[in-house]
């Protein structure tokens with residue numbers, strides 16, 4: 001049930017409001033002055049605050065300002081309670097971030113209507129935020145494997161490379177490609193191929209640190225960003241992945257399959273790699289060498305060293 005905090009120095013007004021709102025199923029918390037009100041708002045995160053303007057000490061305007069200035073409380077909707085009817089006061093409260101005002105002494109029907117409207121708006125806003133978060137997540141992910149997609153990988157890599165260069169930290173990128181995957185699809189069908197991609201994606205996610213990033217780069221190609229990983233660390237990670245996949249039995253529809261992967265590794269700092277695209281090209285070049293040198297192997301980019 002929605003929680004409402006009433007901040008009002010008049011106990012009588014607060015009790016009146018409380019009796020009306022509890023009757024409608026709202027849970028009420030009460031603060032007799034601005035300071036206690038601010039503390040309770042922060043600690044209790046109510047769904048709505050009813051805030052008196054005229055109070056000794058911190059008045060309602062100052063409380064509203066402080067609520068809006070604190071990231072913990074800035075999104076809590078505030079309805080100002082005013083016993084003065086002057087338009088200037090109402091406009092001032094709205095200008096400070098209040099969503100509405102109610103003139104005291106309030107009418108029970110009006111109080112319930114205004115409170116219910118604001119709570120509903122807050123719920124809709126939160127549902128919208130959640131939807132947006134989900135949409136953003138979907139836009140960044142590959143539908144089949146649920147790994148990050150090509151676009152997100154590049155966005156992320158650009159920031160990661162910049163950061164690594166600024167702080168002189170090593171950063172590695174590994175490119176992974178399933179060997180003879182076209183032949184696999186032609187032989188067993190795309191549905192089986194897709195199951196392999198899904199399983200491999202899950203394996204990848206399982207074997208990297210939470211701080212690293214795995215993406216489906218395209219087709220049967222995957223890319224992983226390893227933060228703070230120098231060339232030897234990245235090579236070891238790649239080798240571990242290669243062995244794990246080569247020794248694994250993939251079971252799909254009660255049939256058993258075996259695949260191998262080829263991996264290219266590139267790391268910064270490197271004299272030939274100055275930007276994110278260089279790093280991608282270097283990892284891709286190393287992957288190409290792994291294919292050329294017989295597949296089911298790891299190659300590192302070391303041209304020019």
Ligand SMILES: [Mg+2]
Pocket residue numbers: 008009010052053054055
């Ligand atoms: Mg008052």
